[in-house]
Amino acid sequence: MEHFGLWVGAFLTLGIYSFLYRDNAWYKLCEAIFIGISAGYWVVILFWDNFYGKFWIGREEEPMLWVGAALGVLMLCRLVPRIGWISRWPLAFIVGATAGLWMMNYFSSNIMAQVQSTIMPLLGEGYSASFGEIVGNFVIAVGTFAGLIYFYFSKEHKGAFGATARLGIWVIMITFGASFGYTVMSRMSLLIGRIDFLLGDWLGLIQ
Amino acid sequence: MKMKRGEVIVLLVLAVGSVLAYLGKINGWHSGFMFPKWLSITIVSLTFLSMVWMLVRTIQGKLVERRIVFLYVGIAVALPLLMELPQKIIVSDIVRAVYTELEALQPGSKVLVSFDYDPASAPELQPMAEAFIAECFERDLTVIMMGLWPQGPQQAAMAVDSAMKRMGYTDQDKVYGVDYVNLGYQAGNEFVIQRMGSSFQSMFKTDFLGTPYEDIPLVKNVKNFSNINFSFNLSSGFPGTVEWVQVAVDRYGLRMGAGNTAVQAPTIYPYVRSKQVLGLLGGMNGGAEFETVTGLPGKAIGFMLPQSFAHLIVIGFIIIGNVAFFREGRKSRLKG
Numbered sequence: 001m002e003h004f005g006l007w008v009g010a011f012l013t014l015g016i017y018s019f020l021y022r023d024n025a026w027y028k029l030c031e032a033i034f035i036g037i038s039a040g041y042w043v044v045i046l047f048w049d050n051f052y053g054k055f056w057i058g059r060e061e062e063p064m065l066w067v068g069a070a071l072g073v074l075m076l077c078r079l080v081p082r083i084g085w086i087s088r089w090p091l092a093f094i095v096g097a098t099a100g101l102w103m104m105n106y107f108s109s110n111i112m113a114q115v116q117s118t119i120m121p122l123l124g125e126g127y128s129a130s131f132g133e134i135v136g137n138f139v140i141a142v143g144t145f146a147g148l149i150y151f152y153f154s155k156e157h158k159g160a161f162g163a164t165a166r167l168g169i170w171v172i173m174i175t176f177g178a179s180f181g182y183t184v185m186s187r188m189s190l191l192i193g194r195i196d197f198l199l200g201d202w203l204g205l206i207q
Numbered sequence: 208m209k210m211k212r213g214e215v216i217v218l219l220v221l222a223v224g225s226v227l228a229y230l231g232k233i234n235g236w237h238s239g240f241m242f243p244k245w246l247s248i249t250i251v252s253l254t255f256l257s258m259v260w261m262l263v264r265t266i267q268g269k270l271v272e273r274r275i276v277f278l279y280v281g282i283a284v285a286l287p288l289l290m291e292l293p294q295k296i297i298v299s300d301i302v303r304a305v306y307t308e309l310e311a312l313q314p315g316s317k318v319l320v321s322f323d324y325d326p327a328s329a330p331e332l333q334p335m336a337e338a339f340i341a342e343c344f345e346r347d348l349t350v351i352m353m354g355l356w357p358q359g360p361q362q363a364a365m366a367v368d369s370a371m372k373r374m375g376y377t378d379q380d381k382v383y384g385v386d387y388v389n390l391g392y393q394a395g396n397e398f399v400i401q402r403m404g405s406s407f408q409s410m411f412k413t414d415f416l417g418t419p420y421e422d423i424p425l426v427k428n429v430k431n432f433s434n435i436n437f438s439f440n441l442s443s444g445f446p447g448t449v450e451w452v453q454v455a456v457d458r459y460g461l462r463m464g465a466g467n468t469a470v471q472a473p474t475i476y477p478y479v480r481s482k483q484v485l486g487l488l489g490g491m492n493g494g495a496e497f498e499t500v501t502g503l504p505g506k507a508i509g510f511m512l513p514q515s516f517a518h519l520i521v522i523g524f525i526i527i528g529n530v531a532f533f534r535e536g537r538k539s540r541l542k543g
Contacts, residue, residue, distance in 0.1 A: 003233075010225070020274065020277040021274060021277075045357045046394075049357065049392065049393075049394040050394045053394060054394060054395070102397075102453075105453040105454065105457070105458070106453070108453075108457055109452055109453040109456075109457045109478075109483065110453075113457070113478075113481045113483055114477055114481055116481065117477070117480050117481030117482070140480075175473075178473065179473045182469040182470060182472055182473055182489070182490065183469065183470050184518070184521060185469040185490050185491065185492065185514065185518070186331060186468050186469035186470040186490055188284065188513075188514055188517045188518070188521075189330050189331045189468075189469065189490060189491040189510070189514065190327070190328075190330055190331070191280070191281075191284050191517070192284050192288075192330060192491070192510050192513050192514060192517075193329065193330020193331075194330075195281070195284050195285050195288065195513075196288060196330070196506075196510070199285060199288055199289070200239075200288070202225075202229065203225060203228040203229055203232060204228070204229070204231070204232030204233075204237070204238075204239055205228060205237075205239055205240055205289065206239050206240075206288050206289060207238065207239035207240060207241045207289075
């Protein structure tokens with residue numbers, strides 16, 4: 001079984017990468033298998049972990065689960081065009097409940113804490129920061145300010161204001177560039193993982 | 208999509224080669240290869256010389272076909288896996304912070320590790336997971352594992368197996384249920400974390416193997432986050448580190464470090480600066496740094512050579528691409 005699994009894994013991996021050469025039937029077969037298995041896997045997971053695991057097992061202990069189940073059924077009304085509008089109720093409930101539940105979380109974690117960590121003594125607490133930290137603090141303070149200026153559109157971007165906005169767009173672009181660099185690293189890591197599988201686990205060529 | 212004769216021959220050669228290599232592996236005809244240093248240096252030099260040649264051809268107006276780029280990236284990743292060239296890995300403060308947190312814990316302290324990723328992100332996150340679990344075992348910390356992604360607990364089980372092998376432990380050295388436990392997957396995304404804030408048991412009635420929560424010695428007295436000394440989140444998306452920060456850290460005061468895919472790491476850095484996340488392992492590089500600081504070399508360190516080599520190739524092709532772009536631009540301007 002282990003041998004079979006390795007060969008299937010290698011067959012599918014090479015099939016997907018064969019697209020880099022050109023579109024072909026092997027790639028299409030692997031793509032179809034991947035999509036089919038993914039869809040089937042998620043149906044099973046959602047049924048057993050959500051419907052059965054959450055609702056069916058706990059329905060007697062927690063009567064409120066019936067409300068959730070009823071809202072879930074209402075969502076299916078979308079399948080019948082004549083009563084499709086009913087599906088907006090559970091959607092409205094989800095959007096409202098999520099907004100209410102998470103508004104404060106986002107406000108506290110992503111706004112207040114971040115603003116607080118941006119407003120800091122440039123030279124460190126009690127002038128304790130090293131030269132590198134001081135430079136970093138200045139970059140963050142100036143970068144944040146310039147970035148905010150770029151998104152201020154009520155005044156024409158001219159003169160000193162325009163120069164700051166231009167600095168802001170540079171900061172934003174450098175941030176995107178760094179982020180993209182990380183993305184490239186991530187994709188390379190995945191490729192390394194697959195080639196390690198092919199050369200190591202499958203063919204045993206790596207010592 | 209008819210195949211040419213040349214393509215069929217190449218495919219056949221590859222297939223026969225693969226079968227022979229596989230038979231060699233299972234029959235013990237070979238135990239893998241490692242290029243000698245002189246050959247590794249020769250291959251690297253030839254690769255870069257050929258790129259210089261491509262640059263010259265690009266300047267002359269002969270563009271590189273895209274499949275050549277793919278081939279070079281493939282070579283850049285594959286061949287270094289068979290090389291043994293020294294590479295210095297510098298441990299950053301942000302990675303060392305995770306190690307320092309573990310160092311400060313007393314033996315027996317409880318560490319919660321959430322595996323919020325699937326096999327697609329395993330090349331980046333699994334080496335981190337293995338190194339982290341191994342370090343916890345080394346320091347006699349007890350590990351409670353769980354997952355907000357369905358495949359997370361399987362990744363956890365594999366990480367434990369690997370860590371045990373790496374440290375040379377047997378099932379008697381680290382006892383399941385006493386030294387570590389796998390609580391399994393729980394559906395519900397961030398709401399699971401919220402419920403765990405009041406009661407772990409309300410979310411995990413049994414562990415991964417079906418043992419009732421109250422019968423597991425390690426978690427018998429663990430009611431909520433207040434009984435956890437440190438937490439580590441391995442994540443590649445939603446739900447993941449952001450949700451753990453928003454609920455477990457900011458609401459319940461959990462001390463947390465994180466290991467993220469390189470794609471996700473830039474979104475987590477602000478949380479590190481604000482000390483909501485105490486340390487971060489970002490991508491394969493973060494994993495390699497953690498393996499270095501713990502002194503437990505694993506796959507991440509081994510993968511850094513192909514990673515660096517591939518990046519150099521990509522940078523080389525960016526230069527070639529820009530040369531082609533500006534040269535083409537000049538020609539069009541001249542025509543215009």
